[in-house]
Structure formats: structure tokens, C-alpha cells
Amino acid sequence: MRVVVINGGVGGARFLRGLVAIARGATGSHPLPDESELHITALTNTADDITLHGLRICPDLDTVMYTLGDGIDDERGWGRFDESFTVQHELLAYGAGPAWFGMGDRDLATHLIRSHMLDAGYPLTDVTAALCERWQPGVDLLPMSDDRVETHVITDHDGQRTAMHFQQWWLEHRAELPVHEFAFVGIDAATPTSAVQVALERADAVLLAPSNPVVSTAPVLAVPGIRDLVRQRPVIGVSPIIGGAPVRGYADACLRAIGVDSTAAAVARHYGPRRDGGLLDGWLVDTVDAASCEELASSGIEVRSLPLLMTTPHDATAIAQSALELATELAGGHR
Amino acid sequence: MRVVVINGGVGGARFLRGLVAIARGATGSHPLPDESELHITALTNTADDITLHGLRICPDLDTVMYTLGDGIDDERGWGRFDESFTVQHELLAYGAGPAWFGMGDRDLATHLIRSHMLDAGYPLTDVTAALCERWQPGVDLLPMSDDRVETHVITDHDGQRTAMHFQQWWLEHRAELPVHEFAFVGIDAATPTSAVQVALERADAVLLAPSNPVVSTAPVLAVPGIRDLVRQRPVIGVSPIIGGAPVRGYADACLRAIGVDSTAAAVARHYGPRRDGGLLDGWLVDTVDAASCEELASSGIEVRSLPLLMTTPHDATAIAQSALELATELAGGHR
Numbered sequence: 001m002r003v004v005v006i007n008g009g010v011g012g013a014r015f016l017r018g019l020v021a022i023a024r025g026a027t028g029s030h031p032l033p034d035e036s037e038l039h040i041t042a043l044t045n046t047a048d049d050i051t052l053h054g055l056r057i058c059p060d061l062d063t064v065m066y067t068l069g070d071g072i073d074d075e076r077g078w079g080r081f082d083e084s085f086t087v088q089h090e091l092l093a094y095g096a097g098p099a100w101f102g103m104g105d106r107d108l109a110t111h112l113i114r115s116h117m118l119d120a121g122y123p124l125t126d127v128t129a130a131l132c133e134r135w136q137p138g139v140d141l142l143p144m145s146d147d148r149v150e151t152h153v154i155t156d157h158d159g160q161r162t163a164m165h166f167q168q169w170w171l172e173h174r175a176e177l178p179v180h181e182f183a184f185v186g187i188d189a190a191t192p193t194s195a196v197q198v199a200l201e202r203a204d205a206v207l208l209a210p211s212n213p214v215v216s217t218a219p220v221l222a223v224p225g226i227r228d229l230v231r232q233r234p235v236i237g238v239s240p241i242i243g244g245a246p247v248r249g250y251a252d253a254c255l256r257a258i259g260v261d262s263t264a265a266a267v268a269r270h271y272g273p274r275r276d277g278g279l280l281d282g283w284l285v286d287t288v289d290a291a292s293c294e295e296l297a298s299s300g301i302e303v304r305s306l307p308l309l310m311t312t313p314h315d316a317t318a319i320a321q322s323a324l325e326l327a328t329e330l331a332g333g334h335r
Numbered sequence: 336m337r338v339v340v341i342n343g344g345v346g347g348a349r350f351l352r353g354l355v356a357i358a359r360g361a362t363g364s365h366p367l368p369d370e371s372e373l374h375i376t377a378l379t380n381t382a383d384d385i386t387l388h389g390l391r392i393c394p395d396l397d398t399v400m401y402t403l404g405d406g407i408d409d410e411r412g413w414g415r416f417d418e419s420f421t422v423q424h425e426l427l428a429y430g431a432g433p434a435w436f437g438m439g440d441r442d443l444a445t446h447l448i449r450s451h452m453l454d455a456g457y458p459l460t461d462v463t464a465a466l467c468e469r470w471q472p473g474v475d476l477l478p479m480s481d482d483r484v485e486t487h488v489i490t491d492h493d494g495q496r497t498a499m500h501f502q503q504w505w506l507e508h509r510a511e512l513p514v515h516e517f518a519f520v521g522i523d524a525a526t527p528t529s530a531v532q533v534a535l536e537r538a539d540a541v542l543l544a545p546s547n548p549v550v551s552t553a554p555v556l557a558v559p560g561i562r563d564l565v566r567q568r569p570v571i572g573v574s575p576i577i578g579g580a581p582v583r584g585y586a587d588a589c590l591r592a593i594g595v596d597s598t599a600a601a602v603a604r605h606y607g608p609r610r611d612g613g614l615l616d617g618w619l620v621d622t623v624d625a626a627s628c629e630e631l632a633s634s635g636i637e638v639r640s641l642p643l644l645m646t647t648p649h650d651a652t653a654i655a656q657s658a659l660e661l662a663t664e665l666a667g668g669h670r
Contacts, residue, residue, distance in 0.1 A: 054451035084421055090444030094469050105440050109425030116389035134429050 001038050003327065004203040005139075006230070008045030008060040008216025010077035010248060011240055011310070012209035013067035015323075016042055018316030019207075020068055020138040022324065038324070040139040041199040043226075045211070046124070047144075047151040047184050047219035050167050052101060053091065055111040056118055059167075060216065061128055061143060062110055069135025071106075077248065080106035100172035125193050142199065144220040147190035151215055154181040166215060175250030179257035184219045192225050200229040205327035208237035208279070210247070210308065210319075213267050214254035227279075234330040236282035236323055237271055239264040242308050243288045264289035265296060273299040282326040284308065284319065302326060336373050338662060339538040340474075341565070343380030343395040343551030345412035345583060346575055346645070347544035348402035350658075351377055353651030354542075355403055355473040357659065373659070375474040376534040378561075380546070381459070382479075382486040382519050382554035385502045387436060388426065390446040391453055394502075395551065396463055396478060397445055404470025406441075412583065415441035435507035460528050477534060479555040482525035486550055489516040501550060510585030514592035519554045527560050535564040540662035543572035543614070545582070545643065545654075548602050549589035562614075569665040571617035571658055572606055574599040577643050578623045599624035600631060608634040617661040619643065619654065637661060 005016055023038040045060045059078065066072040066080060073081040083104035092099055103111070110131060117127040123146040132141055151166035155177040169177060192200075200206070211217050221227045241264045246252050252262040260270045264285040272278015273296070282302040285293045290305035297303060304326055310316045340351055358373040380395045394413065401407040401415060408416040418439035427434055438446070445466060452462040458481040467476050486501035490512040504512060527535075535541070546552050556562045576599050581587050587597040595605045599620040607613015608631070617637040620628045625640035632638060639661055645651045 053447045054454055055447075084419070084440075086419055086440040087422060087444050087447070090441050091447065094444060094448055094466070096444075096448055105419075105421040106425045108443075109422050109429060109431075112388045112390070112422070112426065113429055113431055119389055131429070 001204050001324065001328065001331075002041070002199075002202050003038070003205050003207055003324070004041045004043050004199050004233075005207045005209050006043050006211075006217050006220050007064065007209035008048065008211045008220070010063060010067075012042075012044075012060070012211040012216065013063045013072075014310045014313075014316045015209045015238060015320060016040065016064060016139060017067055017313055018310075018318070018320030019324070021313065021317045022320055023138060041203070042137075042139045042141045043196060043199065043220060044141060044143060045216045045220050047149045047187075047215070048166060049148070049150060050101070050165055052098070052103065053096065055108070055115045057101075057103070057111050058114065058124070058128075058143070061141065062107065064139075064141055065110075065128075065132060065135045065137055068137030068139060069132075071135060079104050083107065098168070098172070101167060123193070125195055140195070140199065142193065142195050144192070144196065144226065145190040145223050146193050147186060149184055149186040149190050149219060149223070151219060152183045152185050153177070153179055154183060155179055170250065175253040179253070182215060182218075182254070182257070184222055187219065187222050188224065190223050192223050192229070196226065197229060200226070200233065203233050204331045205234045205236060206230050207323055207327065208235065208271065210238040210240040212240060212246075212249060212251045212254055213270060214251065214258055214260075221279075231274070231279060234281045234327060235274070235279045236284065236327050236330065237268065237280055238284045238319060238323055239267060239286065239289065239308060241267055241289075242286040247309065263292060265293045268293065268296050268301060273301045275300045281330045284323055284326065302330060336539050336659065336663065336666075337376070337534075337537050338373070338540050338542055338659070339376045339378050339534050339568075340542045340544050341378050341546075341552050341555050342399065342544035343383065343546045343555070345398060345402075347377075347379075347395070347546040347551065348398045348407070349645045349648075349651045350544045350573060350655060351375065351399060351474060352402055352648055353645070353653070353655030354659070356648065356652045357655055358473060376538070377472075377474045377476045378531060378534065378555060379476060379478055380551045380555050382484045382522075382550070383501060384483070384485060385436070385500055387433070387438065388431065390443070390450045392436075392438070392446050393449065393459070393463075393478070396476065397442065399474070399476055400445075400463075400467060400470045400472055403472030403474060404467075406470060414439050418442065433503070433507070436502060458528070460530055475530070475534065477528065477530050479527070479531065479561065480525040480558050481528050482521060484519055484521040484525050484554060484558070486554060487518045487520050488512070488514055489518060490514055505585065510588040514588070517550060517553075517589070517592065519557055522554065522557050523559070525558050527558050527564070531561065532564060535561070535568065538568050539666045540569045540571060541565050542658055542662065543570065543606065545573040545575040547575060547581075547584060547586045547589055548605060549586065549593055549595075556614075566609070566614060569616045569662060570609070570614045571619065571662050571665065572603065572615055573619045573654060573658055574602060574621065574624065574643060576602055576624075577621040582644065598627060600628045603628065603631050603636060608636045610635045616665045619658055619661065637665060
């Protein structure tokens with residue numbers, strides 16, 4: 001079975017870790033018939049990317065790479081474990097900010113190699129593959145595009161309407177500044193890579209990871225051409241909202257900004273049922289949200305409920321297992 | 336009094352520290368009449384510079400900056416004190432060398448800012464001034480040129496004649512590979528900056544620091560135009576050789592490669608007396624070399640001897656004091 005997982009951020013990376021555990025036969029329970037042939041493509045958001053000190057930083061790609069390559073700081077969710085911040089401390093001593101973006105020393109080596117390769121003319125897809133030689137993530141890790149796309153937030157700050165890089169809005173201002181709009185700068189000119197197109201064309205199903213639907217999965221789906229390719233496959237989403245709140249981060253602030261309630265049912269309606277021109281064939285929700293999502297069935301969305309909190313890697317494996325089961329079921333019906 | 340100090344490397348930086356101590360009135364003995372007006376320009380070799388991982392590294396500029404700004408690892412002579420090497424360790428884990436160039440985490444911040452500013456179009460002179468805002472070295476720290484010059488060593492390696500960056504020859508091979516030639520790549524197209532020209536035109540004397548005469552002071556003097564400007568001022572050199580051996584590093588290997596003995600007298604003859612078209616008006620040697628340098632007087636070089644080993648900052652101050660005294664004396668005669 002071949003799946004493409006649209007993802008961005010910590011929730012997406014942990015969900016992918018569950019899938020990889022299954023691909024590696026480490027599930028221990030309910031193995032899929034074709035587990036040994038599970039092939040995973042991580043189609044990853046790059047609109048969170050930022051350039052600091054001349055270095056190109058791709059937080060979502062790195063979070064996947066480190067999480068799947070056992071390099072992650074699992075408690076923090078991002079960056080390398082056993083991390084230090086000596087270089088950044090020195091940069092700040094020179095007066096070179098920003099201080100709000102945590103750039104660790106170990107992490108910096110990744111940025112250096114990426115930036116050096118990009119400057120030499122390699123596309124981000126190839127650079128990512130080169131970095132993955134070290135981390136062996138067990139997935140094909142693909143940026144959504146080789147073109148530069150950056151999410152900026154149109155907000156009010158110091159009494160003025162201004163555009164601010166998403167990272168600054170998220171990290172320095174903790175998503176507390178009002179949002180007039182999320183602008184995916186560069187998205188109209190971006191193209192999906194041939195690797196992304198081939199992966200989607202070959203996929204038996206597309207999974208929407210439990211990632212922020214406004215700033216993580218949305219930019220991926222907004223790359224011209226990707227949404228149409230996604231809709232040609234069965235699509236199963238995993239709710240990033242449990243009991244009316246995001247598991248981590250500020251997805252609620254992002255959803256509020258686009259007028260969507262922070263509930264599992266509202267996010268499903270936001271992605272939309274296939275029959276109404278939306279994406280979803282299936283939707284995994286937490287058991288606490290089962291009742292409030294029952295009505296989704298009437299729009300043609302298959303809903304399954306199970307515990308969605310990913311505290312341990314084993315939790316993620318169980319969720320991944322359910323997603324694959326639903327995908328297998330719907331892929332059968334889809335053909 | 337205005338002096339321009341041609342320098343490169345640890346010896347040069349320590350000599351400069353002695354001069355700065357005098358300029359700051361910290362000598363404690365034999366103050367010069369005009370000590371409060373001592374103005375120092377450090378005209379520094381940049382031919383040791385190297386680009387690694389896309390970062391422009393200027394070892395000689397940094398050694399001066401850190402030494403005069405109290406950031407140096409004084410025991411090692413180069414790099415920052417309390418240094419760590421986390422980033423480089425990670426780069427090597429990616430397979431990205433070289434391992435032979437020690438690139439510390441604290442040091443890396445300097446390279447990042449420099450590279451970012453150079454990429455943005457600032458000349459190295461301005462970048463260096465910006466970095467010195469933090470370090471307040473007490474001198475005008477000037478690169479010999481804003482143009483890129485790099486010393487390569489024409490050598491034999493693995494049975495083949497090859498060109499190798501000076502840093503690799505020096506650090507990886509410890510100056511042990513045979514030298515056919517030192518090539519200052521880019522030197523013919525390099526120009527002295529206007530800051531360098533103005534400093535030399537205004538100088539009361541030029542001092543040649545006790546730096547490697549083959550790979551540190553030579554590239555500075557080889558920038559087209561600099562040597563002629565230097566010869567218009569009184570020139571006082573400080574011998575980098577004490578008792579037939581360099582104080583540190585492999586100056587002996589470098590001198591051997593160009594057919595010059597590793598003695599204080601031979602280096603003086605290499606720079607040459609002014610009357611024979613050379614540079615030197617004065618030459619400071621260690622007391623152990625006083626006798627062997629007596630003959631230099633007949634060629635018009637004023638020789639002074641004193642202990643030249645710079646073990647403590649106080650040693651450097653005493654040497655700087657002697658150099659300034661000789662400069663004052665010769666500048667008087669020169670005018």
C-alpha cells in the first residue's frame with residue numbers, strides 16, 4: 001500500500017512515526033495484510049520556512065526528519081535533543097537577532113548544509129534527500145514545492161496594519177495578534193515537483209495528518225495542482241482537534257481567524273466532504289468527539305473514533321493503524 | 336603618533352595587544368611623550384581566508400579582533416575562549432568536512448554575520464568594522480584588500496603535483512608537504528582599499544609585526560600598490576624568529592621553501608634594507624640574536640635587541656614600546 005501523508009509540524013511528524021513503525025513491522029498488533037509493502041511519502045509543508053542570517057530554515061521538514069531519525073527533542077517536539085544555543089547566543093551578542101526564533105547549534109548544521117546546497121543550485125527536494133541520507137527517516141520526505149513560499153500574517157501591530165512572517169506571529173507574539181489574513185506569499189507561482197506529482201498519482205490513499213489545517217496542510221493543498229491530484233485518491237483525515245482544543249500550538253487561534261470553530265466536526269466541514277467538492281472520504285476523531293461528529297456521516301464522510309492523543313509512540317502507531325484500515329476500506333470502495 | 340602595523344596570525348595579534356596597552360596608557364613604564372595620541376591601524380593579512388560550508392572565514396582578522404577584544408583563547412592563540420565544537424561535530428556527522436579546520440560554535444557566529452553581510456554586498460572592510468563594534472579592539476582593523484586573495488601551496492601529494500589551500504597544507508599536513516611555490520591566488524587583481532591607502536599615507540611609521548614573513552606579511556606587501564606606500568614611511572620590523580626558530584607555527588618550513596634561513600638576520604635581509612630597495616629602516620631582534628645581527632648595521636638597518644618572547648601581555652607591551660621608540664627616532668631622521 002502506498003500512502004501520501006500531507007503534514008506539517010509536531011502532530012504530523014508523530015503521526016508519521018506511527019506509520020513508519022507499522023512499515024517496519026513494529027506494530028505488534030493487528031498487522032495489515034500488506035504491512036511489509038507499506039510505502040510512505042511525507043508531503044510536507046514548507047510555508048513555515050524562514051531565512052535567518054542567510055540560512056534557509058525548514059522547520060517542518062526538519063521536525064519530520066529528526067522525529068523519524070531519532071534526533072528529535074521529544075519533550076519539546078521540535079529541534080534536536082541535547083541541544084545547545086551557543087551560536088545564537090553569540091549572534092545576539094553581536095546584536096543580530098531575532099531572539100524569538102530558537103536556532104540550536106546541532107540544528108544549525110542542518111541549516112548550513114541546506115543553505116550551502118541551495119546556493120549551489122540544488123533544488124530543495126534533492127537537498128532534503130541528501131540530508132535524509134543521514135537520518136534514514138523511513139519515508140520519502142518531500143517538500144510541497146521547490147519554490148519558495150512563506151506564510152505571512154496580515155495583522156495589526158503597534159497601531160498599524162502590517163505583514164509579519166508567520167514564525168514571528170507564532171513565536172514572538174504567540175498567535176495573540178489579530179489576524180486579517182494568512183497570505184501564502186509565492187503560492188501562485190509555486191509548482192508541485194515531479195516527485196510530488198508521481199507520489200500522488202501512485203498513492204492508494206492520501207492521509208491528512210493531525211496538523212494545523214490553516215497554516216500546515218492548507219499551504220500544501222494550495223500549491224497549484226496538488227489539490228486536484230489529492231482529490232483523485234481516497235482521502236482520510238485525522239482530526240488535530242480533541243474535545244474542542246488543539247493538542248498543542250495555536251491551531252484554535254488560526255481557525256478562529258478564518259471563522260472555523262475549534263471542533264473536530266468543524267474542521268471536517270472545513271476540509272469538506274468529497275460529494276460537496278471537498279476532500280474527505282474518511283475522518284478519524286477522538287472518542288470524546290464521536291457524538292458531535294455523527295452528523296458527518298450524512299454528508300458521506302466515514303467517521304471512526306479512537307483515542308487521538310499521541311503521548312507515546314505506541315499511541316501514534318494505533319492511530320496510524322486505524323487510518324490505514326480506513327484507507328484500505330475506502331480505497332477498495334474508491335476503485 | 337600614527338602607526339600602521341602589517342600583521343597576520345598570533346604573533347601579530349599579541350604585538351598589537353602591546354601597542355594597544357600603550358595607547359590606553361597602561362604601560363606603567365617609560366610612557367612615550369605622545370602616548371595619548373598613539374593611533375594604531377592593523378593592516379591585516381586576508382590571504383589565509385577560506386570559505387567552508389558557504390561561510391567566509393578570516394582567521395587573521397578574527398585573531399586580532401578576539402585578541403584585542405578579550406575574546407581570544409589565549410592558551411591556544413586562536414579562536415574564542417570557552418569554545419565548543421557542536422556545529423562542526425554535526426557537520427561531520429552529515430559527512431561534511433573538513434575535519435582539519437577547527438570551526439568553533441562561538442567563532443561560527445562571526446563567520447555567519449560576515450558571510451551574510453558580504454553576500455548582501457558590503458565590502459570586507461565595512462563588515463570588519465561592523466564586527467569590531469562589538470569587540471572594540473582599540474585599533475582600526477583593516478583587511479589588506481576587499482578583494483579575495485587566497486594563498487595556495489603548490490605541493491606534491493599522493494604522488495601528484497597539486498595546489499592546496501594554505502590552511503589545508505598548514506593544518507592537515509602540518510606544513511610537512513614539500514613546497515614548490517606559495518601562490519597568492521587573486522593578488523594581481525587585488526587593490527588596496529582607500530582606508531588602507533589613507534592609513535599608510537598618514538602613518539608616521541609602519542611596523543612589521545613578528546608575523547610569518549612568507550605567508551602573513553608577504554601577501555599584504557604583495558597587494559599592488561601597498562609596498563610602494565609602505566616604503567614612503569619609516570619601516571621597523573620585529574623579528575618572528577628567536578634563536579633560529581619561529582616562536583610558534585611553521586615559519587621555518589615556509590622560509591625554507593623560499594630559500595631563506597630561519598634566523599633573525601636572514602629574515603631582515605629577506606625584507607631587505609631600504610638602501611638596497613628593501614623595506615627596513617629598523618629591526619628588533621631578541622637578545623640571543625643580537626650578535627648575529629650586528630652586521631646588519633652596515634647595510635643601514637638600525638638594530639635593537641631585547642627579549643622578544645611574548646609570554647605575558649606585559650612582554651608584548653615592552654616590545655611594542657621599543658618598536659615605538661625606534662620608530663620615533665627613525666621618523667625624526669626620516670623627515
